[in-house]
Amino acid sequence: MKYLKFLVIAVVILFLAGVAGYFAWFHNPYEHTLQLDPVSVYGDRPEGFLLTNVNIVDVESGTLSEAQHLFVREGVIEDIFTGPIPDSLSNAYPVMDASGKFIMPALIDMHAHLNTGGLIPPDESGRLMALEQYARYGVGLVYTLGGHGFNQEVTRDLIQKQKNREIVAPLIYATGDIFTAPGGYPIEMISMMSGVSVDKIDLAEEGVIVVDDETDLVKLISIQKELGMNGIKVMVETGLGGGPEIPRLSTEIIRNIVEIASEQQLTVFAHVTRQADFEDAIDAGVHVIGHTVGDQLLTNADSYFDKMRENHIYYTPTLSIAYIPQYVATAEVLDDPFMLKYSSERTVRSLRSWLVRKLMLSMIEFDAESVLENMLQNFVLFHEAGVPVLMGADAGNPSVMPGYSAHRELEYMVAGGMSVTDALRSATIDPARFLGHEDRMGSIAEGKSASFLLLERNPLEDVRNTQTIERVMLEGYWLENK
Ligand SMILES: [Zn+2]
Numbered sequence: 001m002k003y004l005k006f007l008v009i010a011v012v013i014l015f016l017a018g019v020a021g022y023f024a025w026f027h028n029p030y031e032h033t034l035q036l037d038p039v040s041v042y043g044d045r046p047e048g049f050l051l052t053n054v055n056i057v058d059v060e061s062g063t064l065s066e067a068q069h070l071f072v073r074e075g076v077i078e079d080i081f082t083g084p085i086p087d088s089l090s091n092a093y094p095v096m097d098a099s100g101k102f103i104m105p106a107l108i109d110m111h112a113h114l115n116t117g118g119l120i121p122p123d124e125s126g127r128l129m130a131l132e133q134y135a136r137y138g139v140g141l142v143y144t145l146g147g148h149g150f151n152q153e154v155t156r157d158l159i160q161k162q163k164n165r166e167i168v169a170p171l172i173y174a175t176g177d178i179f180t181a182p183g184g185y186p187i188e189m190i191s192m193m194s195g196v197s198v199d200k201i202d203l204a205e206e207g208v209i210v211v212d213d214e215t216d217l218v219k220l221i222s223i224q225k226e227l228g229m230n231g232i233k234v235m236v237e238t239g240l241g242g243g244p245e246i247p248r249l250s251t252e253i254i255r256n257i258v259e260i261a262s263e264q265q266l267t268v269f270a271h272v273t274r275q276a277d278f279e280d281a282i283d284a285g286v287h288v289i290g291h292t293v294g295d296q297l298l299t300n301a302d303s304y305f306d307k308m309r310e311n312h313i314y315y316t317p318t319l320s321i322a323y324i325p326q327y328v329a330t331a332e333v334l335d336d337p338f339m340l341k342y343s344s345e346r347t348v349r350s351l352r353s354w355l356v357r358k359l360m361l362s363m364i365e366f367d368a369e370s371v372l373e374n375m376l377q378n379f380v381l382f383h384e385a386g387v388p389v390l391m392g393a394d395a396g397n398p399s400v401m402p403g404y405s406a407h408r409e410l411e412y413m414v415a416g417g418m419s420v421t422d423a424l425r426s427a428t429i430d431p432a433r434f435l436g437h438e439d440r441m442g443s444i445a446e447g448k449s450a451s452f453l454l455l456e457r458n459p460l461e462d463v464r465n466t467q468t469i470e471r472v473m474l475e476g477y478w479l480e481n482k
Contacts, residue, residue: 033125033344034132036168036479045477046094048073049450052085054098056444057459059105059428062421064460070103072450075476080446102458104424104466105443106140106170106451106474108431109406111269111290111316111392113147114158117401118347119328119356121193122149127158129344130395130402131169135479136342137403138453138472140441141171141431145178145233145269145290147396148190151207152176156227170474173435175233175269176224177207179257181247184210185237185271188246192363211249211257221260231267232257234286236277242295243366248277254284275301282307288314290392291321293378294371305385314434315382316392319412320405322375325368327399328360338467339404347401360398379416389413390434391427407467414463423463450476 051070058065071079071089085095112134116126127150134142144155155174162169180187183198190206191198203210209220221232234257238248249257258268269288270281274295281289282304289308292315308315326332331351333339340348350356383389391413393405406427413423432442440449451474457465472479 033129033346034168035344036132036136038166038168041168041477041479042165045075048078048089048093049476050085050089050093050095051103051454052095052097052099054454055100055102055458056080057102057104057424059421059424059443062419062424062460064102064458067099070444072473072476075450077444077446077448077450080444098454101470102455102465103444103452104455104459105428105441105448106138106453106472107406107427107466108141108143108391108435108442109134109139109393109395109403109427110143110288110314110390110431110434111318111394112139112142112144112402113394113396114144114150114155115147115396116344116347116350117395117397117399117405118343118350119353119360119398120346120350122147124150127154128167128169129346131158131162131167131172133343133347133402133404134170134395134406135168135403135474136472137406138466138469139170139403139406140449140451140474141173141435142402143173143175143230143392143431145175145231145271146207148186148193148206151205152224152227152229154207155229159228168479173230175231175267176227176229177204177209178233178235178271179209179211179220179249180235180237181249182210182212183247184249185235185240185246189240211253213253217253217256217260221257221264221266225264225266229266231269231287232261233269233271233290234281236270236272236281236284236286238274238277239295240273240366242274242371251280251284254281254286258285258287275299279304282313285311286313288316288390290316291318291394292375292382294322294375297374298378298381301381302385305382305387308387309385312388314388314390316390317375317379317382317413317416318392318394318409319375319379319416320393320395320400320409321397322372323412324397324399325361325364326372328357328364331357333399333401333404338407339401342469343401343404351399376412376416379413383413383416383418388430389418389422389426390431391423407464410463410466420460420463424459424466 056065114127270286272278393409395402429442454471456468459465
């Protein structure tokens with residue numbers, strides 16, 4: 001009996017040591033998993049560069065322009081032409097023959113987060129890993145919508161570092177800290193994930209702003225504007241995926257936020273997962289609906305679809321999050337060479353961990369299968385109703401890998417009935433237009449930024465061919481080790 005007691009104690013101690021060691025291992029901020037060094041990536045951009053005989057994917061028309069020559073100078077596509085190549089160019093600049101290959105514009109992910117997307121708790125090194133991953137997968141711009149474990153000042157610094165080319169990252173657009181009701185989403189979730197009780201969480205550090213009737217919205221929104229943020233994120237959530245009821249901002253407050261934000265040219269993104277919340281967000285006039293309805297199949301939503309079409313309210317479906325429980329349960333992504341190719345080692349290692357996956361699964365409280373089914377079917381309804389769509393994968397969530405998930409999101413949207421051309425547009429020219437930057441991004445055209453994916457196969461034939469990446473160029477820089 002005594003022996004057994006010792007044995008139990010020994011096992012418990014070993015187990016606790018294992019768990020502690022495990023988390024220490026994931027939290028290790030010194031572990032170097034970045035693959036690209038900014039100095040080498042940005043160090044020697046050739047002044048000019050010639051890509052010859054390449055097939056250009058025209059995302060506007062869904063057609064191919066075959067055997068084109070592309071001359072890039074100082075990060076901009078200066079000339080696209082066919083026929084013989086003048087000696088003046090081929091003698092002066094590096095030439096790369098891309099016969100039989102395809103180029104498409106860099107992707108724009110309109111709903112992203114700066115977390116790893118593996119099962120790693122959020123930390124600073126994870127944000128840099130996430131940014132590098134987006135870039136390596138050919139995402140040229142991410143619109144980040146807040147995140148756990150950091151706030152808008154951190155985001156501002158990252159935006160600055162990207163501009164100064166101190167880090168390897170796509171262009172970063174961002175909302176500031178998220179607006180929610182007292183006790184609203186995701187306060188409970190943060191507590192659960194960090195193990196800190198709700199009343200002890202430093203919400204400002206965590207990037208959450210609690211809004212009530214007394215809050216000075218003008219001041220809060222002005223601060224975000226001054227920090228260089230591009231939008232505001234509001235949580236319109238009365239219970240994730242039909243989970244237990246939680247407090248939510250009133251439609252009136254959301255309407256006020258939209259009004260003040262609009263005056264300051266800030267875009268308002270609404271997080272919704274329930275039909276009633278979705279309807280209130282539309283009534284309040286938000287500019288982008290993030291996620292989709294997951295608690296039920298949409299009923300009598302036609303008037304809301306009409307409003308979205310007429311008022312140009314966009315929709316980022318984030319279908320990838322519907323697959324989180326499935327990914328966590330099976331870690332099926334580990335069989336995908338495309339995931340293994342560009343994701344950080346640390347991300348991959350976290351996904352291999354059965355223990356962490358088990359922990360994650362135990363935290364998923366809703367009926368995951370019906371949420372998945374509802375989200376996919378509601379996507380079909382939105383799409384068939386002609387609601388304008390911007391691709392957004394919600395990367396940075398557990399198992400939603402930065403960059404990788406943008407490609408999977410395209411796949412999911414096409415599986416939901418979207419044409420390949422529409423899916424590609426939603427990730428390139430449509431968001432470029434939405435952001436007012438169609439003159440410099442979103443398609444392969446003269447005068448636009450040299451940000452593109454060089455592919456082995458034609459994505460117009462099969463959207464999964466966006467995953468046949470041979471090389472990625474962002475703003476004239478090849479993203480690879482030299
Ligand atoms: Zn999100």
